[in-house]
Amino acid sequence: MRTFSPRRRPARRNLRAFAHGTRGSISVEYALWTTMFGVAFTLIADLTSVFTANTEMWHVGQDAARRLSVAEMGVQEAESFVRDALAPRFGPSRRPPLPRFGAPVIRNGTGLARTPF
Numbered sequence: 001m002r003t004f005s006p007r008r009r010p011a012r013r014n015l016r017a018f019a020h021g022t023r024g025s026i027s028v029e030y031a032l033w034t035t036m037f038g039v040a041f042t043l044i045a046d047l048t049s050v051f052t053a054n055t056e057m058w059h060v061g062q063d064a065a066r067r068l069s070v071a072e073m074g075v076q077e078a079e080s081f082v083r084d085a086l087a088p089r090f091g092p093s094r095r096p097p098l099p100r101f102g103a104p105v106i107r108n109g110t111g112l113a114r115t116p117f
Contacts, residue, residue, distance in 0.1 A: 053089065053090070056086070056089065057086065060081075060082055060085045060086055061082065063081075063085075064078045064081050064082050065078075067081070
């Protein structure tokens, strides 16, 4: 049984033919442009979600501050209100509760604050 091998050209001629050929150039351009547009749209969507989350946090903070100022709720209630309002979007808070107003704060040199009780 005889096997047939493809006709071989010198490497320089293959490179020259590849560099001057236009076959498949539309596919390459399509792939390049599609990638760039995909990255641009992904960045736009990501920034939109970041600004939406920022706006939502500001609104919840303003609402809690307004309720505190008219004595509709106390400090602990306002803190739990903010945590509960933001939990559906950002998940449950993993941070320890904030220190109460007027409680002494101990700084331990690591940038973390803790209360003595």
